[in-house]
Amino acid sequence: MAETHFGEWIAAHYATLWPELFDPALIGATVGFLAGLAPGGGSALEFGVGTGRIAIPLQDQGLEVYGMELSPAMAAHLDGTGVEVLVGDYATAHMTRTFDIVYLLRNTITNLVTQDEQVRAFENAAAHLRPGGCFVVENYIPRLRDRVFAETPEHLGVEEYDLATQIAVSRHRWIIDGEQREFSSPHRYVWPAELDLMARIAGLRLRERWSDWHRAPFTAASTDHVSVWAKPFSHSRAVPNS
Template identity: 50%
Template sequence: MTSSELWTRATADRYDAEESEMSSAAVLEPTLAFLAELAGDGRALEFAIGTGRVGVPLQQRGVPVAGIELSEHMAAVLRRKVEGDTLPVAIGDMATTTVPGDFTLVYLVYNTITNLLTQHEQVECFRNAARHLRPGGRFVIELGVPPLRLLPPGQVAVPFDVSEQHLGFDTLDPGEQILVSHHFTRDGEDGRYRRDTSQHRYAWPAELDLMARIAGLELERRVADWNGAPFTQESARHISVWRKPTGGRPSGPPTA
């Protein structure tokens, strides 16, 4: 078991409704097109597949998809959408859990690598991706750039959403690279707000590239969004693609 926080039944049951914007065609279509192109004629494995926001429609496009998910409650929501023989899901953490076969694509979307709260676990996640990839296969991560540039001196909080239904802000500990997301969500018609928090370990693009090298993967491309916009110093997030070499090189040095 990794240090990842575990999604509860209540959180899983309301997840799709609260993330409906992320399931819109405007968000999903470029995501699915990007991933389907990389998968080609092979199989795709989604780490932290959750309720299947991406995995289910990717499978419906004709890409054979499997998943790994830590929360049985999140996987249960996915099971309401698709049967296990169509989209198999292994319950376990994405740093150590393995599934049968090999894949042309392993992917992690929507900042989920930050659910692993230590650098060691994130490195092991890269190693696990490399274990599952066939030579020439790709590992894809979607991740926000840490918003430290937005912090005034002496301040530790950065708002990311201020709306009538939701207030969200992150507090950051640069020394430990820990980010805590705070959510205040209007819950029901009585005007009350529900508070939720979640911990994340943020990582810079260059740090991820080093993790990839440890796992025996090579950076192939980095863009700012699923449409392929150039990644610059102003980009708020990145889509990074690492490739497993075809020359049979082992996936990084052995674990001590």
């Protein structure tokens, strides 16, 4: 059963805790990439929409944007913005329509801590896509030898890996307004190859993979990836990647 670790305090401080996510250049590149997949305006569904960091500026580009979000505290930030949110688990929640794009940002696929749930998320994305539509995932490449992922005067982030269960626990320590705050969350880390297999199970095929939203080439040195799988126009489920 999926659970969210994004409670009231995290929701209220989201932009303070992860200021790098609100870099206008990053937001611009992310929105530009996603909007480019639905030229002329279309519809998009964000899994784990959070406070609308990307959903709101994407809507400003003329797309109709919906979200699914497990945390009522995060979803509350979208009240009155025009982004309609279904509070529920994006692996299983259902909307009675399809979209041009379904997307999942910032490692949120790893918030599902079993392989079954991650596969269900791909199947749920496919079920919410129109034929020809795209599922986009932004995720990190697991760094098993480099456990420190954030180190600033305000923020220390360390990931602890359990190689047997493929679970990473992210431990954060922040100094906010002179006070120390801690937060930890479990993640099922996953490599692109396993995500490709999940996409195949869901009947999607890999269309593009990049290192970032600027379409930098994906290489052995990449720390992150932005992957796009497309739903074929035909009804066949197992579509080999070309």
